[in-house]
Every structure is written in C-alpha cells, then in structure tokens.
Amino acid sequence: MVSPTCSECARSLSASEAYELNAKIYCGPCVQAAAQRAKEAGQPVAVTRYVDKSICPRCNTYIGEGGGVAAGPVRLCLPCSEVVQNWPYPQWLKLSLAGLLLLLVFALAHGRRYFEAGKNLYRGEQLVEKGKYAEALPYLKNTMKIAPDSDKGALLTAKAALLSGDVYTAHLVLTGHEGGHFQNGDTAQFREVDALWRRATSALEEIEKAQKLEAQDGKEEEAAKMVHHAATVYPEFQHMDLLVNQFDAGVDFVNKNYDAFLARAEKEWSAIPVAGTASMLASALACKYAVSGDPAFRQRSEDMLAKAKDLAKDDKQSLDNLAEFEPRIRYRLESRRIITRTEYDKEFRSGKPAGK
Amino acid sequence: MFFIPGQVIAALTFPGVIIHEAAHLFFCKLFRLRVFNVCFFRFGNPAGYVIHEQSDNFTAQFFISMGPFFVNTVLCVLFCTAAFLPVWELRVSDPLAYFFYWLGLSIGMHAFPSTTDLSHLWKAAPALAKKGNLLAILSLPLGAILVVLNLGRVVWADLGYGIAVGVLGPIAIFRAISRF
Numbered sequence: 001m002v003s004p005t006c007s008e009c010a011r012s013l014s015a016s017e018a019y020e021l022n023a024k025i026y027c028g029p030c031v032q033a034a035a036q037r038a039k040e041a042g043q044p045v046a047v048t049r050y051v052d053k054s055i056c057p058r059c060n061t062y063i064g065e066g067g068g069v070a071a072g073p074v075r076l077c078l079p080c081s082e083v084v085q086n087w088p089y090p091q092w093l094k095l096s097l098a099g100l101l102l103l104l105v106f107a108l109a110h111g112r113r114y115f116e117a118g119k120n121l122y123r124g125e126q127l128v129e130k131g132k133y134a135e136a137l138p139y140l141k142n143t144m145k146i147a148p149d150s151d152k153g154a155l156l157t158a159k160a161a162l163l164s165g166d167v168y169t170a171h172l173v174l175t176g177h178e179g180g181h182f183q184n185g186d187t188a189q190f191r192e193v194d195a196l197w198r199r200a201t202s203a204l205e206e207i208e209k210a211q212k213l214e215a216q217d218g219k220e221e222e223a224a225k226m227v228h229h230a231a232t233v234y235p236e237f238q239h240m241d242l243l244v245n246q247f248d249a250g251v252d253f254v255n256k257n258y259d260a261f262l263a264r265a266e267k268e269w270s271a272i273p274v275a276g277t278a279s280m281l282a283s284a285l286a287c288k289y290a291v292s293g294d295p296a297f298r299q300r301s302e303d304m305l306a307k308a309k310d311l312a313k314d315d316k317q318s319l320d321n322l323a324e325f326e327p328r329i330r331y332r333l334e335s336r337r338i339i340t341r342t343e344y345d346k347e348f349r350s351g352k353p354a355g356k
Numbered sequence: 357m358f359f360i361p362g363q364v365i366a367a368l369t370f371p372g373v374i375i376h377e378a379a380h381l382f383f384c385k386l387f388r389l390r391v392f393n394v395c396f397f398r399f400g401n402p403a404g405y406v407i408h409e410q411s412d413n414f415t416a417q418f419f420i421s422m423g424p425f426f427v428n429t430v431l432c433v434l435f436c437t438a439a440f441l442p443v444w445e446l447r448v449s450d451p452l453a454y455f456f457y458w459l460g461l462s463i464g465m466h467a468f469p470s471t472t473d474l475s476h477l478w479k480a481a482p483a484l485a486k487k488g489n490l491l492a493i494l495s496l497p498l499g500a501i502l503v504v505l506n507l508g509r510v511v512w513a514d515l516g517y518g519i520a521v522g523v524l525g526p527i528a529i530f531r532a533i534s535r536f
Contacts, residue, residue: 147445
C-alpha cells in the first residue's frame with residue numbers, strides 16, 4: 001500500500017485526506033486552488049475523493065499499484081472483477097421470482113370463474129348499451145350466479161330484464177341483491193332502474209286489478225281500458241300485446257262480435273299454444289257454432305278442448321281451470337246457447353262458481 | 357392528503373421494490389454492464405438500488421432505466437387482472453383476490469424509474485432523437501411524464517399510477533376480450 005502525496009505541497013496524506021483532480025492528487029487546501037486554476041484554464045473541475053488504487057475497492061484486498069483488473073473507472077481484484085462482470089442473482093431472488101410466477105399462474109387460474117363472469121358482464125353491458133336487452137339478459141344472469149352482490153351486475157340485469165319485459169327476473173335479481181340494498185342509491189344507473197321498476201310494477205298492479213274486474217260480468221270494457229292504459233305505461237312487458245288482445249276478446253264476447261272474438265283467440269293460440277289459449281279458442285269456436293250451426297266450428301271446438309286437456313295434464317292449475325271451463329263450452333255446443341259464466345253458475349251450479 | 361413516511365410505504369409494498377431492482381439487474385446483465393453493488397430492499401432512502409457502470413449504448417441506457425417501469429407495469433396489470441373482477445366489479449368476498457390486488461398494486465407503485473435513472477436518458481436522448489433514434493424519440497415524452505409523476509410522489513402519484521394501471525388495464529383487457 002502506498003501513501004498518497006499532495007502533488008502541490010508534497011505533504012504525505014492519509015487516504016481520507018486526499019482528493020483527485022484531473023489525474024493528480026491534492027490535499028484539501030491545495031485541491032481548491034487547483035480547481036480554481038483548472039476552471040480558469042477551461043479544464044474539467046470534477047474533484048473526487050482519492051481512491052487507493054492499490055487495494056480492491058470492493059473487498060479491500062491489496063492488489064498493488066496498477067494491479068488487479070480494470071473494471072470501468074476502478075481496478076478490482078480478480079474475484080471481485082468476475083462478480084461485477086457477471087453479478088449473480090441471489091438464490092432467494094431466483095426462488096422468489098419462481099414463486100411469483102407460480103403465484104401469477106395460480107392467481108390467473110383462481111380468477112378463471114371470475115373472468116367468465118366478468119366476460120359475461122361486459123358482453124351484457126355492451127348489448128344493453130346497444131339496446132339489445134333480451135340478448136343481454138342470459139349473459140347478465142350468468143354473471144349474477146357468481147356475483148349476486150355486484151351492484152353493477154344487479155342493476156344491469158334488472159335494467160335488461162325490465163326493458164325486455166321480464167319483471168320476474170328483475171324482481172329476483174333486485175331482491176336477491178343484499179336484500180334489495182345497494183351501496184349507492186344515488187347513481188344514475190340506480191335511479192334509472194328504480195324508475196323502470198316503478199313503471200313496471202304500477203302497470204302490473206293495473207293489470208292485476210283489470211283481471212279481478214274482468215271476472216265480474218259487465219266490467220269487461222272497463223278492464224280492457226285498464227289493460228290498454230297499462231300497456232302505455234309499460235309496453236315492454238312480455239306478451240303485452242297478447243294480454244291486451246285477450247281483454248279485447250272479452251269485450252268482443254260481451255258485444256257478441258264473435259268473428260272478432262275468434263280472430264283474437266286464433267292469434268292467442270298461434271302465439272302461445274298452451275291449455276289456456278286452446279280453451280279460449282274452443283270457446284270462440286263454440287260461439288261461432290252456436291250462432292251459425294256450422295258443424296265444422298263444433299268439430300274444431302271439440303278438437304281444441306281435447307288439445308287443452310292434453311296440454312293441461314301435467315299442470316294442476318290448468319286442470320282446475322279446465323274443469324271449470326269445459327262444462328260451459330260443452331253446454332254451449334249442446335244447447336247452442338251463449339251465456340256468461342255468472343249465468344251458467346246461477347243455472348247449473350246453484351249460483352256458486354265451480355272450483356277456482 | 358396525508359403523510360406516511362416513505363420507509364413505511366416501501367415496507368408495505370416491498371415486493372414492488374424487489375422487482376424494480378431485479379429488473380434493473382436483469383437489464384444490466386442483458387447488456388453486459390458491470391454491476392458494482394445491488395440492494396434489493398432496505399429500510400432507507402432509496403429502498404433499493406443497483407450501482408452499475410454507465411453505457412454509451414442508448415438502447416442499453418433506455419432499457420436499464422425504463423426496464424423496471426415496463427416490468428412492474430406488466431406484472432401489476434397481470435396480478436390486478438386476476439383480482440380486479442372480484443374486488444371491483446363483482447364484489448365477491450375473496451381474500452385471495454385481495455391478496456393478489458395488494459401484490460399487483462405494490463408492484464405497480466414501484467414502476468417509476470428514479471430521477472437518477474431518468475437523468476441519464478434525458479442527457480443523451482435529445483441529440484439521438486434529432487438523428488431519428490426511435491427509442492430516443494419515445495423516451496422524451498415518456499421521460500417527461502415520468503419526471504412529473506416522480507415529483508408527484510409526494511401527492512401519491514405512485515399509488516395513483518398503481519391503481520390506474522390496476523383498474524384501467526384489466527378493464528381494457530376484459531372489454532377487448534368480451535367483444536369476441
């Protein structure tokens with residue numbers, strides 16, 4: 001190891017007292033004067049602390065003046081020069097990074113079912129934005145199976161359901177979402193769904209009232225008006241046109257306009273071929289037979305009754321309805337007399353309606 | 357705005373510090389630069405560092421300075437993508453998802469290169485940009501934004517960046533995927 005000497009005042013220095021400027025060694029006071037001169041001469045003035053080049057700056061091993069291996073601005077001992085040339089990744093780092101990659105794979109695998117739900121959510125959202133509500137609904141319903149508490153999912157599903165007329169699904173989603181509570185009831189999305197929900201339920205209440213009213217003789221026109229109004233309030237309701245058609249058919253029956261009644265019953269049956277619409281068509285055909293005596297109407301009416309029975313066989317509610325309905329149609333076909341349900345009940349059921 | 361000592365933040369988000377320094381080291385090795393010292397994590401300022409020799413090669417400078425920014429950002433997006441849906445959109449109580457989100461945000465928060473890293477690029481980029489060097493052209497606006505964001509660390513710009521990347525990244529990915 002060689003002690004540094006100030007190139008200006010020739011004082012012998014310890015390593016901590018020595019400075020370097022433009023490849024010369026100086027003591028503290030001399031380096032300032034040398035820097036000033038260098039500045040005036042337009043030379044570099046980068047003063048650095050003296051580094052003892054006879055020892056390796058990394059491990060302090062003696063390498064001798066000019067010994068060791070040049071590593072950029074310094075000279076290092078051979079082992080240190082190999083380390084800096086190819087700095088090794090520590091074992092713990094390699095293991096940690098491998099663990100991190102495994103964790104990433106696990107995280108992505110763990111999130112797979114969420115990805116599916118999310119994909120459905122975004123697909124549904126895009127379809128809702130395009131106004132394709134019925135198309136969006138299956139995607140959003142799938143999302144809700146995994147995330148029933150998602151505000152966004154619930155509101156989008158309810159919106160898509162309400163705007164495609166599926167009030168039942170909207171009801172299930174909204175009540176199933178944390179008991180009907182949302183984190184923020186002041187968002188535009190929430191307010192929109194709330195307004196839709198109020199519109200739909202008010203229309204449904206009106207329809208329910210109309211159904212009760214229609215059961216009373218002489219109230220058919222009033223009931224039909226209520227349903228027409230409900231249709232203006234909530235036109236999106238599934239099969240609203242058929243519901244209106246059904247109430248209008250009741251008015252046609254009362255007004256003895258059996259051709260119109262038959263046309264409406266045919267429309268109902270072709271749109272929804274179930275026991276109820278088959279019975280309605282059987283009723284309209286029986287009316288036509290009663291007024292015309294054309295046996296073709298009677299034959300078709302009986303065929304429709306048979307179809308109604310067949311369609312109702314697995315449904316208790318439909319069977320009960322048919323049990324009440326069928327004797328009246330048969331009476332109409334046998335007697336060619338068209339009487340209302342109340343009149344029929346009065347004559348043949350001691351004034352009490354049969355069944356429900 | 358509230359103040360939390362940097363050491364506490366670094367401790368809470370240590371995976372990001374380690375990955376940042378590991379990325380520096382990786383690019384130094386890739387461009388065969390000498391590395392004089394490495395600290396992957398410590399309770400101090402800076403929380404980690406890699407001391408390496410300077411290179412005259414701008415591509416090496418660019419990747420050594422900006423490499424951690426890209427690596428941390430990509431890892432942040434990936435981990436947050438795994439956790440984004442249950443945490444933000446689906447509101448599913450899944451502790452693992454929250455763990456992954458913490459990991460993603462921790463990594464994203466330490467994406468910014470230090471001002472020292474950027475200063476090397478900043479010196480060399482203008483002259484090379486004039487010669488049409490694409491990396492130099494790219495590094496000018498990117499560097500400027502990152503300098504501003506670095507200054508914004510006092511107002512949690514690093515956390516803001518982590519959240520932005522951890523939310524907007526997955527949203528962009530899922531929106532793109534859902535179109536197919």
